[in-house]
């Protein structure tokens with residue numbers, strides 16, 4: 001008997017395969033198609049002949065831990081201890097898995113806000129704990145009344161994701177105030193803050209959990225170099241957590257991967273000396289604006305995009321099909337692969353919305369828009 005009978009192949013794998021099979025433009029799975037910064041590829045080739053090929057320390061290469069400490073300070077004015085409060089992980093995915101395995105006990109509840117990214121639920125189930133999926137409001141902002149009603153003394157963790165995949169919405173000070181109130185009422189409640197798109201926000205600068213000292217003792221934040229440096233295939237990210245929680249997470253990490261790819265760690269430590277991380281937001285803001293302009297005359301209704309490299313749209317004016325059938329037809333008949341939002345919802349709740357990834361070169365976005373105009 002399967003431990004995970006309801007888990008199939010992820011929608012990202014399914015749509016990327018369809019894109020290949022039908023030679024469609026892939027605006028589905030979230031990855032950039034433009035070249036990686038030459039300074040980074042140069043560093044990688046330069047270090048290949050050096051002594052960088054053996055195990056890195058369990059919690060991370062010392063130089064990289066120091067750079068992450070500096071980045072956290074320059075981004076959020078927060079001082080973290082690189083030895084005790086940072087863990088380099090095999091992507092955000094491993095960080096999320098290790099956190100949940102380490103901190104959540106049998107029968108405890110974990111709040112997930114839908115639409116939600118697909119890697120949250122499985123580690124909860126594997127702990128014999130209960131995922132409690134709460135819908136965001138129709139505009140994809142948190143519904144604090146419903147969240148408050150769902151929390152009780154067996155709730156161990158609330159997972160938040162800001163900027164939000166798939167909607168591109170971001171949190172406001174109001175949302176953090178509400179979260180702080182909840183934590184005041186429930187002293188055992190912890191927060192897992194998935195901020196993998198932290199450096200991709202537009203009109204409003206990213207409000208991180210790191211801006212809220214009151215939350216530091218009770219939160220674990222998750223970051224991904226894959227998103228920040230256009231290197232999703234490297235699978236490298238990190239967690240920041242207070243020492244007592246981090247000690248528990250490290251116990252799982254130690255036996256899940258022991259340590260993370262040594263070459264990637266050495267290269268990133270060096271690259272962080274030269275790269276301008278805050279410039280990423282304006283880079284993607286131009287892409288967002290360009291893509292929105294390209295598809296503004298289609299029949300899609302564009303929803304707000306405040307961060308991430310995803311644009312969500314409603315196709316209510318085009319079809320009454322469910323979003324899975326609609327996205328399949330977009331590939332087979334129009335040559336563009338996208339992601340149906342129902343894949344992020346409990347029981348596949350469908351709101352006739354789909355997600356485009358605009359982390360693509362201009363030519364790709366232009367050809368996709370040309371095809372979408374035909375709808």
Ligand code: PMP
Nearest residue numbers: 091092093117165196224226237
């Ligand atoms: N969280 C969110 C919201 C994501 O979109 C992704 C996908 N990249 C991840 C976590 C996983 O990131 P990584 O590839 O670094 O494991």
Ligand code: GLN
Nearest residue numbers: 012013028029030031165
């Ligand atoms: N995070 C990526 C997305 O949302 C997918 C990564 C994956 O395929 N696991 O598209």
